Amino acid sequence: MSGKIKYIKDIPDLEGKRVLLRASLNVPIKDGMLVDDFRILRALETIEFLKEKGARTIIISHIGRDPKETLRSVYNHISKKIELDFVEEVIGDEVEKSVSKMKNGDVILLENLRSNIGETTNDIQFTAKLASNADLYINDAFAVAHRAHSSLVGIPRFLPSYAGLLFEYEYKNLSRAISPTQPALFILGGAKFSTKQPLVEKFVEIYDHVFIGGALVNDFYKARGWEVGRSKTSEFPVKLEHLLENPKIVLPIDVTVISLSGKSSNKKPNEVKPDEMIVDSGPETLKNLETLIKKSSFVLWNGPLGDYKMGFRGSTERVANIINDNNVPAVVGGGDTVALIHAAGLVDSFVFSSTAGGAMLEFLLTGTLPAIEALQASTK
Numbered sequence: 162m163s164g165k166i167k168y169i170k171d172i173p174d175l176e177g178k179r180v181l182l183r184a185s186l187n188v189p190i191k192d193g194m195l196v197d198d199f200r201i202l203r204a205l206e207t208i209e210f211l212k213e214k215g216a217r218t219i220i221i222s223h224i225g226r227d228p229k230e231t232l233r234s235v236y237n238h239i240s241k242k243i244e245l246d247f248v249e250e251v252i253g254d255e256v257e258k259s260v261s262k263m264k265n266g267d268v269i270l271l272e273n274l275r276s277n278i279g280e281t282t283n284d285i286q287f288t289a290k291l292a293s294n295a296d297l298y299i300n301d302a303f304a305v306a307h308r309a310h311s312s313l314v315g316i317p318r319f320l321p322s323y324a325g326l327l328f329e330y331e332y333k334n335l336s337r338a339i340s341p342t343q344p345a346l347f348i349l350g351g352a353k354f355s356t357k358q359p360l361v362e363k364f365v366e367i368y369d370h371v372f373i374g375g376a377l378v379n380d381f382y383k384a385r386g387w388e389v390g391r392s393k394t395s396e397f398p399v400k401l402e403h404l405l406e407n408p409k410i411v412l413p414i415d416v417t418v419i420s421l422s423g424k425s426s427n428k429k430p431n432e433v434k435p436d437e438m439i440v441d442s443g444p445e446t447l448k449n450l451e452t453l454i455k456k457s458s459f460v461l462w463n464g465p466l467g468d469y470k471m472g473f474r475g476s477t478e479r480v481a482n483i484i485n486d487n488n489v490p491a492v493v494g495g496g497d498t499v500a501l502i503h504a505a506g507l508v509d510s511f512v513f514s515s516t517a518g519g520a521m522l523e524f525l526l527t528g529t530l531p532a533i534e535a536l537q538a539s540t541k
Contacts, residue, residue: 166332166536167323169207169299176215177265181295181320182207183312185302185327185516186222186235189500193234199503200304200516201238207301207325208268209243215265219294221251221312222302223274236270245270251277252290260294280311288315301325303332306532307520313532317539324536331515332533335524338492341459343369348450348480350375351464351495354395360526364461365409370453372411374442374466374476378430381405381412382439387431390418392439393468411453415443417473441467442476451483460484460491463521465498477501494521 172178184204189196211218224230236247245268248259259269274280279287288311292298298320300306305313306328316322324332347368349357354377365371373381376393383389384401404410412430418437419425427443442450454460466480467473481502484491493499494515502514515521524530 166329166533167539168329169210169323169325172297172323175211178216178297179260179263179295180211180216180218181292181298181316182211182218182220182325183298183300183302183316184208184220184222184325185304186220186232187224187304188235190224190234195234195238197500197503198238199499199514201235203327203516204301205239205242207299207327208239210326211299212243212266212268217260217263217265218268219260220245220268220270221274221291222270223280223305223312225273226275228273228276228278230273230275232270232273239270243268248272251280252287256294274310274312281308283309283311283315285315287311289319292316292319295320297321297323299323299325300532300536301327302532303328303515304517304520306517306530307523309531314535317535320539322536322539327516331517331521334492335494335515335517335521336528338459338461339367339525339528341368341461342490343459344457345369345459345461346453346457347371348460348462348466349373349377349464350462350466350477351497352376352393354380354399355397357464357522358399360522361404361410363526365404365407368409368461369457370409370411372450372453374413374446375464376439376468377464378412379439381410382430382433385431388433388435389439390433390435390437392433392437411449413442413446414449415445417441417443417467417475419471440471441473447476447479447483450480454480454483454489455487457489460489461525462491462493463495463498465495465501469497469501474501494518 188200224232247270249272250256251271298316345368347364379389379392379394416430416439421436466476495518499514
């Protein structure tokens with residue numbers, strides 16, 4: 162039987178301890194500049210907590226998918242907020258030298274974990290080398306807790322392990338979303354319905370209503386035999402007949418489309434032409450959503466409702482404002498959704514804004530994640 166997760170606040174004394182902190186610093190970067198720093202802002206709370214307690218904090222994280230990508234831009238951004246050093250290695254002599262020189266309250270950031278293949282393969286020798294520089298381990302990277310990587314599931318085998326402030330916050334608030342206060346509304350947007358269908362199947366039994374938006378709804382229209390034109394749909398056919406008949410499923414009753422010439426207009430979903438593309442929910446749909454939100458005691462939201470990459474952010478921002486204006490307890494997650502809400506200055510309007518995307522969906526579906534189980538096993 163796995164033990165309970167231990168949290169950073171359970172550690173009696175952090176002064177002088179070498180702490181290996183797995184943070185979530187995978188932020189979008191363009192031309193060397195950060196596009197959105199929401200994850201960094203959330204990570205700072207644990208970093209500052211450790212610094213104040215006199216710990217010697219060694220931050221590890223990944224960025225992007227290319228092993229050649231660097232955390233240098235992230236370091237430059239964080240260094241404007243707290244004092245820290247950057248080491249251009251993950252393991253090796255330079256890391257050991259830097260750690261040996263640390264004083265109480267010092268912070269260093271190591272290079273991109275994925276620059277070493279041992280991270281994604283969960284190589285035991287790489288893991289042991291990482292762990293050898295620390296006295297204890299703190300996981301504050303819930304956003305990647307669904308990955309069975311060295312820094313997430315391997316290190317707890319070597320060091321006393323705890324969840325950081327952000328990890329605890331994510332875990333407890335998303336657990337709340339699995340058993341919400343009724344009446345509850347689940348708003349699901351984005352794309353890739355095949356990966357989200359199991360979640361719809363589960364939550365339609367738990368929540369009073371499940372609103373399907375974004376590109377996901379195109380599969381429902383297609384299943385009804387309606388024209389979806391050039392709209393994004395699932396690569397493979399999906400069976401939706403049973404969901405179409407479920408009264409808890411709510412679909413947009415009007416949509417925004419664009420023609421080949423780039424002209425946009427609102428129309429009923431069964432009036433879409435072959436040369437048009439559905440890119441957002443329409444105004445009548447937003448009125449329906451507003452009514453549902455006002456009646457709800459809890460709202461869970463994952464995924465943007467429009468094609469934000471093409472500039473269609475209207476419905477996503479409108480829903481965020483409706484939730485804010487009516488003070489409805491809400492949990493929002495998904496990298497794209499939170500980034501849009503953060504950019505609109507509304508992220509603090511929510512009871513909880515998750516830094517997680519895929520990890521959030523997997524946790525909501527299964528109630529656990531590989532990194533959670535690794536922390537639980539570490540306490541045995």
